[in-house]
Amino acid sequence: MSRPLLYDHLLGLEWVSGESDCYALLRRFYMDNWGIALRPYAYPEEWWNTAPETDLIMKNFAAEGFNVVTDVAPLSLRVGDVLLIARGTRVASHIGVWIGGNRFLHHPRGALSCPDRWAGRWANMTLAVVRHPDVPPEGPPERVDLMDLLPTHKREEYRNALAARTASRFPGRPPS
Numbered sequence: 001m002s003r004p005l006l007y008d009h010l011l012g013l014e015w016v017s018g019e020s021d022c023y024a025l026l027r028r029f030y031m032d033n034w035g036i037a038l039r040p041y042a043y044p045e046e047w048w049n050t051a052p053e054t055d056l057i058m059k060n061f062a063a064e065g066f067n068v069v070t071d072v073a074p075l076s077l078r079v080g081d082v083l084l085i086a087r088g089t090r091v092a093s094h095i096g097v098w099i100g101g102n103r104f105l106h107h108p109r110g111a112l113s114c115p116d117r118w119a120g121r122w123a124n125m126t127l128a129v130v131r132h133p134d135v136p137p138e139g140p141p142e143r144v145d146l147m148d149l150l151p152t153h154k155r156e157e158y159r160n161a162l163a164a165r166t167a168s169r170f171p172g173r174p175p176s
Contacts, residue, residue, distance in 0.1 A: 005079065006032045007105055013113040018043070022095045025107040026082065029097055034080070036134055038064050057084055057092040058128070066130035080135035083118065084128045092127050120151075 007029055013020050023041070030036040041060050061082065069081060077098045084092035087109075096106030099115060104122070107113040116122060 015110055022107045025113050026097050034135055061130045066132050069129040069131050072129045078137055082130045083126050085125045086127050
């Protein structure tokens with residue numbers, strides 16, 4: 001059995017460009033979980049607007065030995081896979097790391113670091129997924145409960161409808 005991922009200490013960090021941002025979070029996550037040291041990279045502020053033809057994120061991940069994952073469905077992602085996200089840009093300008101359970105850890109610009117569900121806008125903004133060859137696979141790719149892909153209010157609607165249906169078909173049976 002594998003040990004739990006270490007990332008609680010990375011939650012709620014203040015965002016500081018080049019010091020405590022999405023790439024710095026990933027560097028700490030990789031070092032803490034697999035002892036993999038990713039190099040720091042200098043970059044100009046808002047480089048995606050000043051030089052959009054330069055895909056710095058993809059270039060730097062290639063230099064670190066990451067490989068592009070061709071199947072980016074939630075069922076094929078592995079813990080440690082890196083999501084390359086375009087937030088209002090043509091190239092990836094943000095990254096997150098897959099932590100399982102249809103969630104990724106990231107540090108949005110100007111916000112606190114946090115886990116988030118990989119659905120809706122985040123999934124739509126993901127340009128590519130890269131995988132480091134030294135991150136061990138923890139068995140087969142993770143299986144995702146399709147209920148996790150639904151927004152919270154839709155999950156509750158479904159559960160309530162299911163409970164009502166069960167109650168009407170089996171009167172006197174306690175709801176599950």
